[in-house]
Amino acid sequence: MKKISMLLMLLLASVFILAACSGGSTESSGESNGESSGASSSGESSNSEETIKLRVGSGVTQEHFSYQSFFNAWMERVEEETNVEFELHLGGSLISMGQGFEALNDGLVDVVMPLYPLYDTQRFPLSEVSMLPVVDTTVNAASKAYADIVFGNVDIVDGKNYQELEFGDRDLKLWPAPTTEAYSMSFANGQPTSMDDISGLSMRTPGRVLEIFSREIGVNPVSLPATEAYDALSRGAIDGIYFSISDWSSYGLDELFDYTIRGANLGYFSHIFGMTQQTWDSLPADVQDVMERVTHELIMSDQTYQTFRDLEEKDLTANAEVGGVVEHISDQPQDIQDDVSSAMVNTWLEWIRINEENGVPGREIAKIWRDLIIEYGGDVPQEIHNLE
The missing domain is CATH 3.40.190.170 (Bacterial extracellular solute-binding protein, family 7)
Known part of the structure; x- marks a missing residue:
């Protein structure tokens, strides 16, 4: 009888011990209030792990x-x-x-x-407003201006x-x-010394705005994804490219350019x-x-923008090591300066005309882009200041 009583006591003790242990581990983070956690929370706050x-x-x-x-x-x-x-x-x-x-x-x-x-x-015509050429503008100003547009602040x-x-x-x-960063003009076959050297060249363009600009200066625009630019330049299928300097090394382009004209900010x-x-x-x-x-x-x-400056310095150094030269638009022969300046203005006007004819509010968003660029410390061609 004593043995049976002792056995019952041991069994009861075991039950209490197991119950005590399990009572400290059943509550898990995020489940104590009965709500689910993770992406199915449908907008409700969740402290779930x-x-x-x-x-x-x-x-x-x-x-x-x-x-x-x-x-x-x-x-x-x-x-x-x-x-x-x-x-x-x-x-x-x-x-x-x-x-x-x-x-x-x-x-x-x-x-x-x-x-x-x-x-x-075709689907997103307003998005290319950032490619309209500007002057004396930084990537900081362009990015903040574009952010205002995308955030829906205007x-x-x-x-x-x-x-x-x-x-x-x-x-x-x-x-x-x-x-x-602002797009520059880069050439794979030497330095152009006049507009005659530029007219007739084939240049890779990223979209419609620079196609308009290219035609204004007599360049043949070639539409290519950035990922195909290296091969096209290496094969001589194109003579140059519009591209941002800080993005050269992303595609291995820093080793291919003989001469680059910067300072005419050909879009962002x-x-x-x-x-x-x-x-x-x-x-x-x-x-x-x-x-x-x-x-x-x-x-x-x-x-964020210091990274751009660091990348640009790195790419300029790499390009210089293979003999590349980068000079400002103000250092170019006068005919290049004049034709590029005129083409920048005409690009705005032609882009607006095309969009308005297609029922897209090109003029309104162009004016908004102009005003935001100026607000953030940049500038646009003088003729665009007077755009109504």
Whole structure:
């Protein structure tokens, strides 16, 4: 009997010990209030430690200036301040340049960095306003001016802002990223000494605005993705290229140019990035807040643009080592200065005319771009000051 009593006592003791142990481990972070965590939180704040994984797709690599100056820092900040983890598929491994919108709609990736609306001006005609030529302007000023437009801080026509006019029915959540540095003219076959040397050349152009400019100065525009520029220059298929100096090394171009004319700021290639509205709505509110805040802070940060200066210095040094020469537009023969200056003005006017004829408010957004560039410390050709 004593043995049976002792056995019962041991069994009861074991039950109490097990119950006590299990009572300290059943509560997990994010489950105590009965709410789910992660991307299914539908905009509600969540302190859950459950990781939200977002797939990032891009046609460029992390060596691209947009990642070195902005996207790497953006992702690092978001990961540090939230429970988001980014899974990177870069360098065209999942999506090619210019295919970002389709990749989002097809659910191939969650975020595209960057998106290139300038590669599809039929669908996104207003986006190329940043390519209108300006003078005495920095990438800081151009990026902040473009950010104001993308953030929707200004109405363009009929009370609608840029995103409503350009992307209104596409259910996307979009942010601005820094533009490139100003585009310069680079030549692979020696220094032009007059407009006769430039007229008739074939130059790679990134879009419609520089196609207009090219025709104004007698150049044959060749539309090519940046990824094909190295091969085209190496084979002699084109004579030169319009490109930003700080982006040369991203494509191996720093070793190919004999001569570059800078100072005639032939546009700032603009980028955006983002996700579908459905993905955005699925994120907790605290994650959304961090993404919004970090975007604004990095766009306004001087450190973001110091990266451009560092990259430009590096590329100029590399180009000089292979005999390349870079000179300002003010150092060019007078006929080059005059023709380039006239072409810059005519490019604005022709771009406005084409858009207005197509029912796009080109004049209104051009004036907004002009005013924002001046507001942020840049300038435009004198004739454009008087544009009404």
